Amino acid sequence: MIRVYTSSVIDASADTVWSRVRDFNGMPQWNPNIADSRIENGEASDRVGCIRHFHTKDGGMIRERLLALSDYDYSCVYEILESPMGVANYVATLKLTPVTDGARCFAEWSAEFDCAEEREQELVETIGQGVFQGGFEALKRHFGRR
Amino acid sequence: MFQRVVRSTVIDAPIDRVWAVLRDFNSHDQWHDVVADSRIEGRDRGDQVGCVRSFTLKDGNRIREQLLTLSDSEHTSTYCIVEATVPLRRYVATLTLTPVTDGDRTFWHWESTFATPPGRERELREMVARDVYEAGFENLRRHLRDGGDRRGAAATAMPTAPALPTRRAVVHRYGGPEVLQPGDGEAPPPNAGEVRIRQRAIGVNYLDVYLRKGWIPALMPLPGVPGMEAVGTVVDVGAGVSGLLPGDRVAYLGHAPGAYCSVRTVPAECVVRLPAAIDDDLAAATFLKGITADLLLRDLGRVGSGTRLLVHAAAGGVGLLVCSWARRLGATVIGTVSSEDKARVAREYGCVHPIVTAEHRFADVVQSRFGGADVVVDGIGDGARDENFAALARRGHWISLGQASGALQPIATDQLVTKSITFSRPAVFDYVATQASLAERAGRVWDALADGTLKAPPIERHSLGAAGAAHARLESRRTIGALILLA
Numbered sequence: 001m002i003r004v005y006t007s008s009v010i011d012a013s014a015d016t017v018w019s020r021v022r023d024f025n026g027m028p029q030w031n032p033n034i035a036d037s038r039i040e041n042g043e044a045s046d047r048v049g050c051i052r053h054f055h056t057k058d059g060g061m062i063r064e065r066l067l068a069l070s071d072y073d074y075s076c077v078y079e080i081l082e083s084p085m086g087v088a089n090y091v092a093t094l095k096l097t098p099v100t101d102g103a104r105c106f107a108e109w110s111a112e113f114d115c116a117e118e119r120e121q122e123l124v125e126t127i128g129q130g131v132f133q134g135g136f137e138a139l140k141r142h143f144g145r146r
Numbered sequence: 147m148f149q150r151v152v153r154s155t156v157i158d159a160p161i162d163r164v165w166a167v168l169r170d171f172n173s174h175d176q177w178h179d180v181v182a183d184s185r186i187e188g189r190d191r192g193d194q195v196g197c198v199r200s201f202t203l204k205d206g207n208r209i210r211e212q213l214l215t216l217s218d219s220e221h222t223s224t225y226c227i228v229e230a231t232v233p234l235r236r237y238v239a240t241l242t243l244t245p246v247t248d249g250d251r252t253f254w255h256w257e258s259t260f261a262t263p264p265g266r267e268r269e270l271r272e273m274v275a276r277d278v279y280e281a282g283f284e285n286l287r288r289h290l291r292d293g294g295d296r297r298g299a300a301a302t303a304m305p306t307a308p309a310l311p312t313r314r315a316v317v318h319r320y321g322g323p324e325v326l327q328p329g330d331g332e333a334p335p336p337n338a339g340e341v342r343i344r345q346r347a348i349g350v351n352y353l354d355v356y357l358r359k360g361w362i363p364a365l366m367p368l369p370g371v372p373g374m375e376a377v378g379t380v381v382d383v384g385a386g387v388s389g390l391l392p393g394d395r396v397a398y399l400g401h402a403p404g405a406y407c408s409v410r411t412v413p414a415e416c417v418v419r420l421p422a423a424i425d426d427d428l429a430a431a432t433f434l435k436g437i438t439a440d441l442l443l444r445d446l447g448r449v450g451s452g453t454r455l456l457v458h459a460a461a462g463g464v465g466l467l468v469c470s471w472a473r474r475l476g477a478t479v480i481g482t483v484s485s486e487d488k489a490r491v492a493r494e495y496g497c498v499h500p501i502v503t504a505e506h507r508f509a510d511v512v513q514s515r516f517g518g519a520d521v522v523v524d525g526i527g528d529g530a531r532d533e534n535f536a537a538l539a540r541r542g543h544w545i546s547l548g549q550a551s552g553a554l555q556p557i558a559t560d561q562l563v564t565k566s567i568t569f570s571r572p573a574v575f576d577y578v579a580t581q582a583s584l585a586e587r588a589g590r591v592w593d594a595l596a597d598g599t600l601k602a603p604p605i606e607r608h609s610l611g612a613a614g615a616a617h618a619r620l621e622s623r624r625t626i627g628a629l630i631l632l633a
Contacts (some may be wrong), residue, residue, distance in 0.1 A: 007246050008248035009156050009243060009253070098152075099154050100153045106154070106156070
């Protein structure tokens with residue numbers, strides 16, 4: 001089992017950031033790497049168990065299932081059902097924590113997964129820096145523009 | 147209702163560097179402005195789960211906190227307040243560090259729950275949030291910016307309390323007052339269940355004379371330090387001690403001799419806190435002696451209205467307390483003293499009929515004037531053996547408290563039956579075997595002194611270095627009231 005952990009500080013309150021990222025279907029609104037997204041079977045995007053079906057800008061198709069959503073903890077957990085990345089048993093958590101001094105929040109994005117041994121290094125890099133840090137950069141830009 | 151305080155910040159330093167400071171449970175006096183002094187109690191280390199740190203804050207408040215959880219993998223530390231002079235009750239706090247991988251910084255989350263007295267919720271919440279947590283964030287930032295963590299203080303071994311030097315009066319061979327000699331020693335840091343006390347006043351008792359003479363070698367082998375009681379200030383306390391904080395004024399009654407010194411480590415169960423109304427000297431003069439009077443009058447003598455009570459050495463440390471208290475209980479107090487001066491003082495303390503006698507002759511007067519004594523408090527011993535017997539009324543109670551004139555020879559039980567006499571030979575320590583019973587009896591003595599029921603005895607003061615001179619005075623039978631040594 002491989003673990004990837006990335007964290008950052010976003011210059012907006014946890015409430016503000018959470019109102020964006022809690023929408024399991026909302027990635028295209030803030031993440032420029034995502035081309036489109038829909039929730040399968042017309043379900044609500046905050047229904048635990050729903051599946052988002054989206055494409056990245058480079059054409060990859062990914063299906064992910066929402067496993068947990070907490071407005072109390074500002075956290076969500078999801079797993080990958082289908083993707084071109086070559087990972088198995090992939091479960092990721094995105095969590096926000098308020099930073100009480102200043103309107104900032106501490107954001108953590110982590111994942112555990114299995115993969116072919118020779119691809120470990122590459123996937124840790126891609127997921128940690130590309131997906132998660134890329135997501136944080138997108139959030140920082142998104143809230144920095146306001 | 148539980149209060150919850152959460153504060154968090156981002157520190158511009160890698161998590162390992164921040165954690166190296168915060169994981170040390172004893173580091174706060176190096177970086178947090180609110181803390182004046184911090185010490186790990188006993189011999190524990192600052193990273194030992196279960197250890198207790200003792201804080202003195204700059205505002206004078208004192209706090210003892212116990213480490214409940216320490217995780218180097220989670221970078222988290224949980225601790226609770228064991229005791230404090232600020233009313234934070236059931237206070238449990240958790241401090242957690244998390245790496246900010248984006249920029250190699252550290253997210254610091256600090257939270258606690260606690261209860262407060264009604265009406266003080268907001269004040270105490272703000273105190274914890276602002277003065278402790280937010281100030282702590284700023285202070286740690288400054289500490290790291292100034293390189294305070296790199297000067298080696300936090301990296302060296304955790305400081306634990308050192309042994310403290312103590313001055314003593316030591317007996318190297320049994321004998322007269324001159325065998326009490328000044329000496330130096332060390333008071334070790336308190337182990338679990340112990341308290342270390344910086345002593346200011348030490349009670350002198352006749353028992354100390356017996357110890358010095360070698361009458362009870364099992365209780366004080368050589369070389370030995372006499373003294374059963376003292377008054378002072380708590381320096382520090384060991385693990386598992388509750389109800390006592392550094393700085394508290396206390397008195398103790400030792401399980402073993404050793405009180406003739408300036409700093410001593412003793413079991414917490416023989417220590418009680420002093421009320422503000424009782425100063426150090428008075429406490430040292432009336433602790434063991436007052437407890438003795440309490441058990442003599444209340445438990446053994448059952449002294450009340452009309453009780454005819456005969457007290458020997460009525461102007462002595464115990465004698466005056468017994469006279470004063472028994473009088474308030476309605477007893478007719480008869481006393482023996484060795485001089486007219488003492489008779490005058492004994493009378494002032496409630497003894498209606500002091501008998502001046504150098505040779506322990508009193509039975510005729512007690513019988514002719516009062517028809518005998520219901521209770522005799524006897525500190526004389528063998529020298530007054532026959533007179534005591536003659537002075538007792540039918541069904542009288544002879545309480546043998548001491549033997550200043552020499553060891554009391556065995557008493558034939560058939561002699562007791564002639565007047566249905568009961569005989570008691572109490573050891574005070576059996577009446578204060580638990581901390582609760584000690585505190586209860588001491589509380590009664592000090593309440594009675596504070597409200598005037600019990601008249602404070604005259605106090606004769608000697609320095610610790612002159613303990614031999616104090617003993618010589620006590621044995622000269624010329625003293626009135628209680629003797630104490632000043633450390």
